[in-house]
Each structure stands twice: as C-alpha cells, then as structure tokens.
Amino acid sequence: METSFRKIDIDAYDEDVIQEEELYDADPRDPAQVLNDTKQKTSAVRGYLSKGDTAGALTMILTDPPYGPNVEQAKETNLSTLLTILGSTKSSEVSSVVKGLSQDAQDTLMKYLYKGMATSARSDANTSVLLSWHEKLTEVAGIGCIVRVMTDRRLV
Amino acid sequence: MSAPEVYNIAQVPITSHAFNANRSEVCVSLNSNEAQILGKQGSEWVAKETLSEHDKIITSIDWAPNSNRIVTASQDRNAYVWSQAPDPLTGQMIWKPTLVLLRINRAATYVRWSPNEDKFAVASGARAIAICSFDPESDWWVSKQLKKPIRSTVLSVDWHPNNVLLAAGSADMKARVFSAYIKDVDKKPQASVWGEKLPFNTVCGEYSSSSGGWVHAVGFSPSGDVLAFASHDSSITIVYPGAPAVITIKSMTLPYTTLVWTSEDSLVAAGHDCQPILFQGSETTGWKAVGSLDDTTAPKSSGGGRQSAVGRLNSAAFNTFRNADTRGQTSLPGMPGAGSGGESELMTVHQNTISTIRAHAGAPSQVTKVSTSGADGNLVIWTTNAVSGLVGRMSGLRM
Known part of the structure; x- marks a missing residue:
C-alpha cells in the first residue's frame, strides 16, 4: 500500500488498532497442507483437461483456493493452473462454462481474473483472454460479483 | 399497481428522514448541520421549522411516534433530543433541544429510539454504541456504552421489540446482537431465541458478512426472532438464531445500504442500485429477491x-x-x-443512492407502505405490494 504520504504512523499510537488478520477468518488448514492440496488439484485438473472437461477443471481449481499469509507458493501454483485452464478454453464455450459455476466459484474466478490482470508481466497471463472471460463473467454474475472481489479480504 | 409518490425536497442529498406518528410532518437533514421539519401542504412539503444546534453534519434522525420527540445524531459527536414546548414570549409551540452526554470521541453515525421510547441507541465511530436513558435529577440524557467486541465504526443499529436487545452492524464486517438492558429503565426481559440471562453488553450473536463487506444495515423481523443485515459485498444475510441457520443472498447489483422488514417473511432493501428490492422467504424455503418496487422498464x-x-x-x-x-x-x-x-x-425513480428506508404505513407485521430518501434529494413513498418483475440483469439470479 502507498503510505509515503503519511509522515506519522498514527496506528502506532493506537493501543487498540484493528489488525489485518482480524478482518477475515483464517484458513483452518496449515500452509504445508494447503500447498499439498493445491498440487493435488493441479494434477487432477490436468486429468480433466485431457478429457476436455473445462467446467470440471474450473470447479476443481476454484474450490477452497489458497488465501491469506504464508501460502505464496500455493497461490502461485493455483493461479498458473487456472490461467492454463482459461487459455485452453475455446472462446465459444466460455459463456456456458461460466453459467455452470456456482455463485461462490464465480466470485473466486473473478478474483483470479483481476489477479491475472494485475500480474500481466507473467508469460502465461494473456490479457485478452482474461478480458474476454471478464466480459462473459460480468454478463452472468453482474457487477455484484466485482463488488465482492473488491470487499473480500481473503486475497487469492 | 399504484405509482409511487415522489417528492423532490432538495437538490442536495437527504442524509436522513423521519416521519411523525400521523405522517403529516417529516424531519429531514439536507447534508448539513441543520435538520428541517417539513409539513405537507397540498402535494408539496414546506419547511416549518429548523432545528439548529449541531456544529457538523447531521448523520441520523429518529422521531418517536408516541412521545413525539426527535433525536438527532451528528458528526460533531453530539446527540440532541428535541421536544415541543411553548415559547415563553409568543406561546407558540417550538422544538427545544436537550443535551445528551454521549462521551464518544468520534462522530455519531446512527440513532434509533427503543420501542418503548424510554431509551435510544447512538452508534458511533468510536467503536461504541451509547445507550441513552433520561436522568430526571439532572434533566439530561445519560449514556452507557456497549464497547466489546466492536472493532470498528458502528454503521447502524436496530431495536428488538422487547426493548432490551439491540442489533448493530459495523465496519468490521460483522453484525452483532447485544443486550442493552438498563437496570432502572427495563423490566427483566423474557427469555427469547437470543438468550435467557441478558445483563448489559451480553453478546447474543455475532455474524460475519459472507465476502467481508461493511455491514450497512441491520433489522430485526417484526417478531424479533430473525435478524437480517445488508453488507457492502452486495449481499443480504438472514439469520435464524434458533437452528442456527444463516441464509445469504448474493445480489448481482451494487450493494444495499438500508433495509426494512415489511412482514415476518419479507423485507425491502435499497441502496446504491437506486431502487427498492423486495425479498421474500422463510427458514425452510430459503430467501430470494422477488422484484423491484420500482418499474424500471421506462x-x-x-x-x-x-x-x-x-x-x-x-x-x-x-x-x-x-x-x-x-x-x-x-x-x-x-x-x-x-x-x-x-x-x-x-x-429508476431515485436518481442516486438510497440512504434511508423506513416503514410508512401498516402494522410492523404487515407494512403496506415504505418511504425512501437518498442522495438525489428525493423523498419517495412506495406501496409494498406493487412489485414489478426483475428484468434483464436480475433474471440470471440464482440462490
């Protein structure tokens, strides 16, 4: 966060300051298990993709995504797996795949789309693919979905 | 379907509005440090009296229907109770303020009279809710604060019909139910679904918004056995404490900022989407958006x-x-x-965010009309049975 405009850290003088970790419920799994789960999901996703089951692969990767501190590697793995799925989906299928997702999965997918766009320096993040998914997802899930991405502190 | 009554009060935002008991007068604050009492003349609302005592913007107004007293809360950290008294010089009835000792060091954000009108609750940015009752000896209102476990600004409160329990929605993404029992004022409350022993500051329930949005509005159902809250993640959550069952409705639109129950199984919510939406449901069938009170097809x-x-x-x-x-x-x-x-x-009828929605006509368990005011300076009265289908962007809504 940009804090250079602040000359004094006023939070240091507040004994009862609200902490980052109080803003959301932490993941009950420990980091090693999260990483393990994510790796298993990645291999399961490969299986789905080889059968051409994009919807199944997406549902799998969007269930219990890693969030919070200390799981950077799992987050990275999950994002790159998701980007692989998005990139390998035919653009004509995007609409129906998105409609088939649960509302929670749609919200999570939107989080990843924004994360993908924020890290577009990556070689596997194709911004035009992300934008076309974003358009289709917004048509189905509405702007409420985008609002939820902005409010949710469980960053993926 | 009868059309809503639309009154353009001002070209500036209406921060809050409250009608008197017979709905002949309304108290509004036009985004300033003054509140105005408007009386209805024909089809217009005209200013009758100005309540000026606050130094900063008034954030919330409530008008007690039976005791005919107004309470205003402001960013200047004060609240005043206004009651009508004859002017010593002219003999006319004028509104006189009484000071309230709130003891908060941040803005007061929201105020509501309790059902018996012997207490009121003031929410504030000081992570506290001041429960105020009258002290006849000193002739002012004294307060007792609900503090724990509130972690951020309290944005709204709502009283349970038993005059003791209080729901609060806060910017720490949680809605809570507290006991606001004051020994000298209240009789011992009967046990309810929220708990049996209820000393002051008992936390009877704490519920998170599903995707971490500020809780903008809270409301008890007419029986007080169900709690609903609207949060900034564009969702409405209905809590049945008995089961306990928590039902979340994620909306496709912008967040709701205010809500009111219209019967035991329906409520109307409105906010940044500029139109009041009717929700219906029950614990067993689940809840869903039924339609808009606004006909948005033209x-x-x-x-x-x-x-x-x-x-x-x-x-x-x-x-x-x-x-x-x-x-x-x-x-x-x-x-x-x-x-x-x-x-x-x-x-939509409202051309900007709706900031306040209130029951306007009918018993609490069968509200037939609701009133809304918003940032567009309009005051609108809607009939709750006039629901038009949700078109276009709402049609894909799934529960």
Whole structure:
C-alpha cells in the first residue's frame, strides 16, 4: 500500500488498532497442507483437461483456493493452473462454462481474473483472454460479483 | 399497481428522514448541520421549522411516534433530543433541544429510539454504541456504552421489540446482537431465541458478512426472532438464531445500504442500485429477491431511454465519452439541456443512492407502505405490494 504520504504512523499510537488478520477468518488448514492440496488439484485438473472437461477443471481449481499469509507458493501454483485452464478454453464455450459455476466459484474466478490482470508481466497471463472471460463473467454474475472481489479480504 | 409518490425536497442529498406518528410532518437533514421539519401542504412539503444546534453534519434522525420527540445524531459527536414546548414570549409551540452526554470521541453515525421510547441507541465511530436513558435529577440524557467486541465504526443499529436487545452492524464486517438492558429503565426481559440471562453488553450473536463487506444495515423481523443485515459485498444475510441457520443472498447489483422488514417473511432493501428490492422467504424455503418496487422498464421523464446493458456499464459517463468519441459531442452528464436528456437519467425513480428506508404505513407485521430518501434529494413513498418483475440483469439470479 502507498503510505509515503503519511509522515506519522498514527496506528502506532493506537493501543487498540484493528489488525489485518482480524478482518477475515483464517484458513483452518496449515500452509504445508494447503500447498499439498493445491498440487493435488493441479494434477487432477490436468486429468480433466485431457478429457476436455473445462467446467470440471474450473470447479476443481476454484474450490477452497489458497488465501491469506504464508501460502505464496500455493497461490502461485493455483493461479498458473487456472490461467492454463482459461487459455485452453475455446472462446465459444466460455459463456456456458461460466453459467455452470456456482455463485461462490464465480466470485473466486473473478478474483483470479483481476489477479491475472494485475500480474500481466507473467508469460502465461494473456490479457485478452482474461478480458474476454471478464466480459462473459460480468454478463452472468453482474457487477455484484466485482463488488465482492473488491470487499473480500481473503486475497487469492 | 399504484405509482409511487415522489417528492423532490432538495437538490442536495437527504442524509436522513423521519416521519411523525400521523405522517403529516417529516424531519429531514439536507447534508448539513441543520435538520428541517417539513409539513405537507397540498402535494408539496414546506419547511416549518429548523432545528439548529449541531456544529457538523447531521448523520441520523429518529422521531418517536408516541412521545413525539426527535433525536438527532451528528458528526460533531453530539446527540440532541428535541421536544415541543411553548415559547415563553409568543406561546407558540417550538422544538427545544436537550443535551445528551454521549462521551464518544468520534462522530455519531446512527440513532434509533427503543420501542418503548424510554431509551435510544447512538452508534458511533468510536467503536461504541451509547445507550441513552433520561436522568430526571439532572434533566439530561445519560449514556452507557456497549464497547466489546466492536472493532470498528458502528454503521447502524436496530431495536428488538422487547426493548432490551439491540442489533448493530459495523465496519468490521460483522453484525452483532447485544443486550442493552438498563437496570432502572427495563423490566427483566423474557427469555427469547437470543438468550435467557441478558445483563448489559451480553453478546447474543455475532455474524460475519459472507465476502467481508461493511455491514450497512441491520433489522430485526417484526417478531424479533430473525435478524437480517445488508453488507457492502452486495449481499443480504438472514439469520435464524434458533437452528442456527444463516441464509445469504448474493445480489448481482451494487450493494444495499438500508433495509426494512415489511412482514415476518419479507423485507425491502435499497441502496446504491437506486431502487427498492423486495425479498421474500422463510427458514425452510430459503430467501430470494422477488422484484423491484420500482418499474424500471421506462424512463421516468420524457427523453430517450437507454439500452439496458450489463449492470451500469452503459452509464451516463460511459455514454458521454462514447459520444465525444463517435459524434464529437462534448455535453456533460447532468447538465440541463445537455445531450438528449435521457442519457444521464437512470431508469429508476431515485436518481442516486438510497440512504434511508423506513416503514410508512401498516402494522410492523404487515407494512403496506415504505418511504425512501437518498442522495438525489428525493423523498419517495412506495406501496409494498406493487412489485414489478426483475428484468434483464436480475433474471440470471440464482440462490
């Protein structure tokens, strides 16, 4: 966060300051298990993709995504797996795949789309693919979905 | 379906409104440090009296129907109770303020009278709710604070019908139910679904918003056995404490900021989407959005309609830039006579965020009319049975 405009850290003088970790419920799994789960999901996703089951692969990767501190590697793995799925989906299928997702999965997918766009320096993040998914997802899930991405502190 | 009654009160936002018992007068604050009492003359609301005692913007107003007292809360960290008394010089009835000792060091954000009108609750940015009761010896209102476990600004409160329990929605993403039992005022409350022993500051329930949004509005159902809250993640959550069952409705639109129960199985919510939406359901069947009280299929005044696109992507600002690009038009949205009129106009009655919704007519368990006011300076009275189907962007809503 940009804090250079602040000359004094006023939070240091507040004994009862609200902490980052109080803003959301932490993941009950420990980091090693999260990483393990994510790796298993990645291999399961490969299986789905080889059968051409994009919807199944997406549902799998969007269930219990890693969030919070200390799981950077799992987050990275999950994002790159998701980007692989998005990139390998035919653009004509995007609409129906998105409609088939649960509302929670749609919200999570939107989080990843924004994360993908924020890290577009990556070689596997194709911004035009992300934008076309974003358009289709917004048509189905509405702007409420985008609002939820902005409010949710469980960053993926 | 009867059309809503629309009154344009001002060109500036209405921060809060409260009607008197027989709905002949309304107290509004127009985004300033003064509150105005308006009386109805014909089809217009005209200013009768100005309540000026606050130094900063008034954030919330409540008018007690039976004791005919108004309470105002302001960003100047004060609240005043106003009651009518004859002027010593002219003998006319005028509104006189009484000081309230709130003892908070941040803005007061929200205020509501308890059902028996012998207490009121003031929410504040000081992570506290001041429960105020009258001290006849000193002739002022004293307060007792609910503090734990509130972690951030309290944005709204609502009283349980038993006059003891209080629901609070806060910017720490949680809605809570507290006991606001004051020994000298209240009789011992009967046990309810929320708990049996209820000393002051008992936390009877704590519920998180599903995707971590500020809780803008809370409300007890008419029986007090169900709690609903609207949060900034565009969702409404209904809590049945007995089971306990928590039902979340994620909306496709912008967040709701205010809600009111219209019966035991229905409520109306409104907010940044500029239209009141009726929700219905029960513990067993689940809840869903039934429709809008607003007929959004036609523009509200003459002028070209706009194509309804996804959400608000096809908005006035968007059109302005598109016209500048494709047609070389440089009109600004909202300017009188600019462009083709309808371009900057929303399809809803309210042209901006709805900030307050209140029950207007009918018993609490069968509300027939609700009133809304918002940032567009309009005061609108809706009939709750006039629901138009949700068109377009709401049609894909799944529960």
